[in-house]
Amino acid sequence: xxxxxVFVCHCGINIAQNVDVExxxxxxxxxxxxxxxxxxKYMCSDVGATLIxxxxxxxxxxxxxxxxxxxxxxxHTFREVISDGGINPYLLEMxxxxxxxxxxxxxxxxxxxxxxxxxxxxxxxAKLLESLTPSKIPVIPKALVIGGGIAGIQxxxxxxxxxxKVYLVEQEPTIGGRMAQLDKTFPxxxxxxxxxxxxxxxxxxxxxxxxxxxxxxxxxxxxxGNYNVKIKKKSRYIDIEKCTGCGDxxxxxxxxxxxxxxxxxxxxxxxxxxxxxxxxxxxxYTIDPRHCLFLTRGKxxxxxxxxxxxxxxxxxxxxxxxxxxIKVGAIIVTIGYDVLDPTSLYEYGYANxxxxxxxxxxxxxxxxxxxxxxxxIRPSDQQKPKSITxxxxxxxxxxxxxxxxxxxxxxxxxxxxxxxxxxxxxxVEINICYTDIRSYGKGYEEFYRKIRGLKTNMFRGRPSExxxxxxxxxxxxxxxxxxxxFEIKTDMIVLAPALVPRANAGELxxxxxxxxxxDGFLLEAHPKLRPVDTFVxxxxxxGCCQGPKDIQDTVSQASGAxxxxxxxxxxxxxxSEPLIAIVDTDLCSGCKLCILVCPYKAIESVKEEINGKxxxxxxxxxxxxxxxxxxxxxxxxxxxxxxxFKDKQLTPMIEEMFS
Amino acid sequence: xxxxxxxxxxCMMSTEQYAYEISVRESLPILDVELVDIEGFSCxxxxxxxxxxxxxxxxxxxxxxxxxxxxxxxxxxxAMCHLALSECKHLLENNEELKDRINGxxxxxxxxxxxxxxxxxTVDLLHDHIGLETxxxxxxxxxxxxxxxxxxxxxxxxxxxIGRPENSENPTKMDEILKALGAETVxxxxxxxxxxxxxxxxxxxxxxxxxxxxxxxxxxxYGFSGLVDVCPWCHRMYDARQVKAGETVATxxxxxxxxxxxxxxxxxxxxxEKLGLDLNLSPVDKLNLGEA
Numbered sequence: 001x002x003x004x005x006v007f008v009c010h011c012g013i014n015i016a017q018n019v020d021v022e023x024x025x026x027x028x029x030x031x032x033x034x035x036x037x038x039x040x041k042y043m044c045s046d047v048g049a050t051l052i053x054x055x056x057x058x059x060x061x062x063x064x065x066x067x068x069x070x071x072x073x074x075x076h077t078f079r080e081v082i083s084d085g086g087i088n089p090y091l092l093e094m095x096x097x098x099x100x101x102x103x104x105x106x107x108x109x110x111x112x113x114x115x116x117x118x119x120x121x122x123x124x125x126a127k128l129l130e131s132l133t134p135s136k137i138p139v140i141p142k143a144l145v146i147g148g149g150i151a152g153i154q155x156x157x158x159x160x161x162x163x164x165k166v167y168l169v170e171q172e173p174t175i176g177g178r179m180a181q182l183d184k185t186f187p188x189x190x191x192x193x194x195x196x197x198x199x200x201x202x203x204x205x206x207x208x209x210x211x212x213x214x215x216x217x218x219x220x221x222x223x224x225g226n227y228n229v230k231i232k233k234k235s236r237y238i239d240i241e242k243c244t245g246c247g248d249x250x251x252x253x254x255x256x257x258x259x260x261x262x263x264x265x266x267x268x269x270x271x272x273x274x275x276x277x278x279x280x281x282x283x284x285y286t287i288d289p290r291h292c293l294f295l296t297r298g299k300x301x302x303x304x305x306x307x308x309x310x311x312x313x314x315x316x317x318x319x320x321x322x323x324x325x326i327k328v329g330a331i332i333v334t335i336g337y338d339v340l341d342p343t344s345l346y347e348y349g350y351a352n353x354x355x356x357x358x359x360x361x362x363x364x365x366x367x368x369x370x371x372x373x374x375x376x377i378r379p380s381d382q383q384k385p386k387s388i389t390x391x392x393x394x395x396x397x398x399x400x401x402x403x404x405x406x407x408x409x410x411x412x413x414x415x416x417x418x419x420x421x422x423x424x425x426x427x428v429e430i431n432i433c434y435t436d437i438r439s440y441g442k443g444y445e446e447f448y449r450k451i452r453g454l455k456t457n458m459f460r461g462r463p464s465e466x467x468x469x470x471x472x473x474x475x476x477x478x479x480x481x482x483x484x485x486f487e488i489k490t491d492m493i494v495l496a497p498a499l500v501p502r503a504n505a506g507e508l509x510x511x512x513x514x515x516x517x518x519d520g521f522l523l524e525a526h527p528k529l530r531p532v533d534t535f536v537x538x539x540x541x542x543g544c545c546q547g548p549k550d551i552q553d554t555v556s557q558a559s560g561a562x563x564x565x566x567x568x569x570x571x572x573x574x575x576s577e578p579l580i581a582i583v584d585t586d587l588c589s590g591c592k593l594c595i596l597v598c599p600y601k602a603i604e605s606v607k608e609e610i611n612g613k614x615x616x617x618x619x620x621x622x623x624x625x626x627x628x629x630x631x632x633x634x635x636x637x638x639x640x641x642x643x644x645f646k647d648k649q650l651t652p653m654i655e656e657m658f659s
Numbered sequence: 660x661x662x663x664x665x666x667x668x669x670c671m672m673s674t675e676q677y678a679y680e681i682s683v684r685e686s687l688p689i690l691d692v693e694l695v696d697i698e699g700f701s702c703x704x705x706x707x708x709x710x711x712x713x714x715x716x717x718x719x720x721x722x723x724x725x726x727x728x729x730x731x732x733x734x735x736x737x738a739m740c741h742l743a744l745s746e747c748k749h750l751l752e753n754n755e756e757l758k759d760r761i762n763g764x765x766x767x768x769x770x771x772x773x774x775x776x777x778x779x780x781t782v783d784l785l786h787d788h789i790g791l792e793t794x795x796x797x798x799x800x801x802x803x804x805x806x807x808x809x810x811x812x813x814x815x816x817x818x819x820x821i822g823r824p825e826n827s828e829n830p831t832k833m834d835e836i837l838k839a840l841g842a843e844t845v846x847x848x849x850x851x852x853x854x855x856x857x858x859x860x861x862x863x864x865x866x867x868x869x870x871x872x873x874x875x876x877x878x879x880x881y882g883f884s885g886l887v888d889v890c891p892w893c894h895r896m897y898d899a900r901q902v903k904a905g906e907t908v909a910t911x912x913x914x915x916x917x918x919x920x921x922x923x924x925x926x927x928x929x930x931x932e933k934l935g936l937d938l939n940l941s942p943v944d945k946l947n948l949g950e951a
Binding site for chain 2: 345346347351352465467468469474
């Protein structure tokens with residue numbers, strides 16, 4: 001006969017207000033198998049834990065029922081408590097009388113009756129609980145970082161400096177990401193590349209980091225501590241072992257200066273053989289298969305001019321893409337963001353005039369390494385503009401587009417105002433059409449104050465129409481501070497568009513089994529307390545792939561994700577939750593239905609020879625099983641059972657609950 | 660195959676803007692469209708909206724129910740009628756209770772509103788249902804050498820959430836139709852989406868005329884051959900009130916203003932006398948359209 005103790009928690013007044021905890025304690029003490037029943041204000045506190053431990057000792061308890069909150073909240077806490085008290089942690093059953101009872105009902109009498117049923121069921125199950133032992137899974141002390149922007153760079157360096165091997169995968173030919181495209185950063189006006197390139201170089205030189213640029217993750221198997229990742233290395237058509245980065249191929253490319261440069265946001269041109277920017281890491285060239293004459297038409301003059309020019313003989317048009325497999329213990333996803341294409345927002349005129357550009361395009365114009373060498377010119381006539389107008393919240397905070405705030409628009413535009421004043425002096429008029437100026441970070445408000453002193457015209461409102469008058473642009477805006485309709489005539493318009501998830505974020509999320517939030521960004525496990533975790537153990541997120549944020553926040557989050565990953569990688573092995581599926585081989589018919597439904601590929605089919613007959617059965621891989629229970633539900637013969645939730649434990653529980 | 664539609668003329672076309680109705684009746688049958696006149700159609704309901712919304716809905720849904728009884732989709736060339744009927748359909752689609760209440764009122768007339776038919780306007784009828792290819796096939800006298808500015812009007816393009824025949828920020832269908840007729844248009848001119856002013860006439864008549872004048876002045880300055888519209892309310896402002904509008908912008912305005920269906924008729928070979936061109940008050944004669 002089991003000796004069960006029942007512990008009823010008041011949870012302050014959360015439970016006690018709607019459930020009569022005294023009556024409940026009294027009721028539980030009479031249940032079959034229960035030898036002691038107690039209640040306390042906060043069972044999860046030190047005092048509560050001591051009470052449970054004392055009772056275990058005093059009454060020689062061998063199972064414990066805690067009637068309190070959801071097991072999601074405190075199951076782990078109470079498992080530790082009873083383990084300290086000397087009994088197996090899996091001999092604990094929780095009756096959720098808070099979320100499932102006191103919070104959901106306001107009739108005290110009926111709620112108390114319901115709580116009694118819940119406890120009755122838990123006691124019935126507690127009688128049938130079995131001791132379980134977690135198994136040990138070895139951890140591969142290596143990490144994968146997906147995305148080589150500032151977040152990925154920071155996370156990789158942190159982990160590499162901790163002594164872990166890191167694979168950094170980047171889909172573009174170079175690391176650096178969005179930050180490499182920026183000229184200066186707010187609010188300190190640090191030169192973006194001056195602070196970024198040393199980090200990029202460090203990544204390139206670090207003996208613990210293996211850089212896989214121009215590569216994509218295409219497959220993932222395994223679980224925390226033991227991930228098996230397939231990576232596709234796209235073909236650069238250039239042997240990067242031989243390429244010295246001299247640039248002779250780009251200089252001689254027949255397509256030179258004829259393709260819009262993605263890095264320059266279309267403001268500059270490149271060839272089919274190209275390096276996105278001069279500080280690229282690795283310092284290697286790539287041939288773009290979408291534009292290369294030889295690769296698209298099979299013919300480039302008499303012979304490909306790049307091939308003739310390359311003294312290293314590095315160009316290889318026969319190069320094939322390659323799939324490599326790596327094993328890692330943890331993964332950090334830092335794939336960044338895309339900028340909303342304002343073409344579809346006709347009212348802002350981006351589709352009509354070259355003189356309406358975006359902030360990222362202006363960033364390339366301002367940059368001294370950009371297509372104009374830092375000269376600010378109006379795209380339509382290459383003249384110096386006399387008036388520049390910024391429009392904020394383009395597609396952001398907009399019910400019809402992106403409901404969220406981009407969090408960097410205001411500050412990036414204020415920074416641009418500073419840089420434009422610096423470059424163009426007093427003879428340029430600068431207007432800002434804003435919704436609210438959100439200067440929320442450290443030093444941001446002070447920066448805003450400084451910019452307000454720089455003769456900037458602020459219009460609070462959203463333009464209803466941008467008219468392309470060819471020689472100038474005309475903006476209709478209703479200013480909500482003065483309640484007046486204004487017409488702004490300006491030479492050039494700069495839009496600050498919304499930040500949106502990467503176009504391939506959904507695809508990668510499916511591959512990694514991550515969740516997306518409603519806005520399409522990757523979902524964190526908890527918005528406040530687990531901001532870099534995901535619902536998949538061992539996979540972390542950082543930077544703008546989780547939601548728009550500035551460089552400061554991105555870097556902090558990346559370091560946070562790296563240290564979370566290091567927590568796993570630093571352990572030689574992990575204890576795995578023993579609440580996994582097991583097969584009763586006598587009942588298994590080998591139908592393999594469970595293999596079909598298993599999302600973790602944890603079940604395999606095995607052939608066994610019994611009495612000279614070959615019989616097909618299934619086997620559960622303990623390291624891969626996450627205990628989701630899908631196979632248990634699917635099994636037609638009841639052969640598949642979940643430890644801690646076996647049919648013979650659950651059926652009596654249900655019967656008792658409704659008796 | 661002939662397509663049949665119930666022609667919903669509304670008040671403006673049958674009391675003042677005859678040219679629109681005449682040109683619709685003359686030109687569409689050439690494109691294999693049969694226009695059916697149905698007994699019992701009333702006011703679309705829109706003018707009552709600010710006074711009694713239920714009355715508006717009653718009138719709109721009653722018109723739709725009558726067309727449903729005749730198993731015909733409605734063709735409403737007036738953009739305001741089209742909006743009223745479409746909005747009614749949208750509102751009743753999501754409100755069973757209101758639908759039942761309305762149907763209760765119809766009991767005496769043996770009508771039943773289902774919301775099963777389509778409401779079409781000139782622009783989507785021509786562009787989406789008849790199609791540019793069919794139109795091109797029927798063109799006999801292409802409008803070569805003419806460059807028109809198009810005016811879509813607010814009722815045709817807003818509010819987008821109830822479903823309008825055209826995109827509210829970048830409408831192009833009318834331009835495409837005119838191109839199919841052989842004329843030239845531009846998909847964008849800075850004042851393309853500006854209001855005709857018509858809606859302000861009652862409480863702010865001066866502002867209304869200024870809006871009309873500003874747009875016509877710009878069109879005149881850009882050197883367009885004329886302005887094309889598809890709404891009797893807009894047409895009244897640009898055509899009938901053009902001279903007065905010119906005073907507000909201190910300009911002598913001489914912009915020929917046409918209904919799209921008048922130009923359609925001309926291109927399809929209908930004689931100009933049959934398209935109501937003599938009813939246009941703007942100087943349409945200066946283009947010498949339809950002369951031998």
